[in-house]
Amino acid sequence: MKVLVIGGGGREHALVWSLLKSPQVNEVVCAPGNGGIAQIARCLPVDVNSLASMVQVVEAERPDLTVIGPEVPLSLGIVDELNRRSFRVFGPTQAAARLESSKAFAKEFMQRHGIPTAAYAVCTTLDEVREQLNHFTLPVVVKADGLAAGKGVVICETRLQAESAAAEMFSGALLGTHETEIVLEEFLTGEELSFFALCDGKHAAAIASAQDHKRVGEGDTGPNTGGMGAYSTDGLTTAAMREWLTANVAQKVVDGMAAEGNPFKGILFCGIMMTPRGPMVLEFNTRFGDPETQAILLRMQSDIVDLCNASIDGTANALDIKMHPGASVCVIAASGGYPGKYASGKVIEGVADQADKDVVVFHSGTAIKDGQLVTAGGRVLAITSMAPDLRTALDLAYARLAKISFEGMQFRRDIGHRALG
The missing domain is CATH 3.40.50.20 (Rossmann fold)
Structure with missing residues (x-):
């Protein structure tokens, strides 16, 4: 085919x-x-x-x-x-993709269908933001309603920061587009988890879990990005937790969307915070994530065509999705200055001499110019590896990354640090 x-x-x-x-x-x-x-x-x-x-x-x-x-x-x-x-x-x-394209829709949908999520308020004016902030303790999260490539979430330590972030979202100064709605959200603490489910309009089937690293700097510091790396292991969730997330989040989404006349088919990416009060949904993506996909697909034993067909044909419940045991990791090599302004067209060295079957260098933002491989985006390469354990997978990825260079290259050296203690 x-x-x-x-x-x-x-x-x-x-x-x-x-x-x-x-x-x-x-x-x-x-x-x-x-x-x-x-x-x-x-x-x-x-x-x-x-x-x-x-x-x-x-x-x-x-x-x-x-x-x-x-x-x-x-x-x-x-x-x-x-x-x-x-x-x-x-x-x-x-209509089904609104779970991602509108944060306000997603929050209101979760409230309607009893899916656990943080307390929130949807605001359409700055005055409304100021009024609603009285109901939140600090820090507070300010979210752009629309798509923002992972950069529309600002964690604000002070009320002034929250008002400023909201004002910049409404004006277009922050994201380049004028938001008509923004979401104020209770700040949650705990371990983050990306949980992926295959949906066919009626059924939700668990695929795998991963953990993303959103902040640009080591130790989870600096501004949010589209993701600086991710890892996936069997130990990220227990079998019981996978069942709970499938039943209480993914299947509730499928049931709710069907009940509202917009059956959900495809990949449901559930961004979860494992809080002291239990798992709570931070956000939904309605497609494979990036860079989680690189880590998850390296581990996937099942034929991806079977997943696509099951989703389209309504047979996800009959599918036995298998993953390789062990761990996979993805480390992003990004342009200098990302997620802010960066230059493109930098010559990339060391990608072609790839021999290790357990390491794959996926290209995020590259182009061929005058016969040379050059940078063409904020995130440039995704060095992805698989091994029986996370430490070995990380060693493989970083050893491969050490052979690659381009002017201004930046990457995090602490991907997977939370799992390694």
Whole structure:
């Protein structure tokens, strides 16, 4: 079968890599792809912010299956458009993707369906923010309602900081887009967990768990990013906790969305905080996460095509999703200055001489320019490894990373530190 992947980051490189391992697949095409994806699959230009552009590529290629990687195409309704044209597509509809594209919708949905989450208030004006802040203790979390590539969450230690963050979100100064709604949220403490479930409109099936590292600096300091690294191990959750999260979060989402007339199909990424009061949902993503996907797909034994088909056909409950035992880790090499301003076009050295089968260098933001591999994004490479234990997996990833260089390269040296004590 022929599969088309929409997107061009590290998550999409991992998806293409995983799809190519399937005996059911004889061709993978990626639009737009990147410098690394182009080495293993045919890449096509596309504007992922344009429905017409994406539909045109699918119509021209006529794939047996289309897999949507990023959140923006989902929020624009690419799945709806392809369904209307009778293409098989993996991912949620525009209405179902609101669980990610609108933080306000997600919070109100959780309240309606009894899904545990932090106390919150949805505000549409700065005056409303000032009024609602009286009901919160500090620190308080200020969230942009819309998509913000992982950068729309500000933890505020003072009331002034919270008002300032809200003002910058409303004005567009913080994210470049004017928010019409922002969410104030109770600050939760505990271990964070990314829990992934496969959904088919009726059933939710647990895939795996991972832990992301959002802050740019070591020791979880500095501004939030799209993710500086992640790891996945069997020990992140117990079997009992996986069952609880599946039943009390993922399945409740599937049931609630179906009851409201918007069946949820695809990947449900549940960002969970393991608080002293029990697990609580921080956010939902309605697609594979990045960089968690790189770590999880390296561990996945099951054929990813089977997951896609089960989601589309409503048979997720019949699927036995298997993961390799042990641990996997993903370390992001990012451009200097990220998540702020950074320069692109820096020549990348040391990626080609890859021999270790337990380490895969996925490309997040790269391009080929004049025959050379260069940087083309904030997050540039995702060095991903698998081993029987986390320490060995980390050693493998960092040893591989030591052979790679580009001007301004930055990365965290403490991925997985919480699990290692």
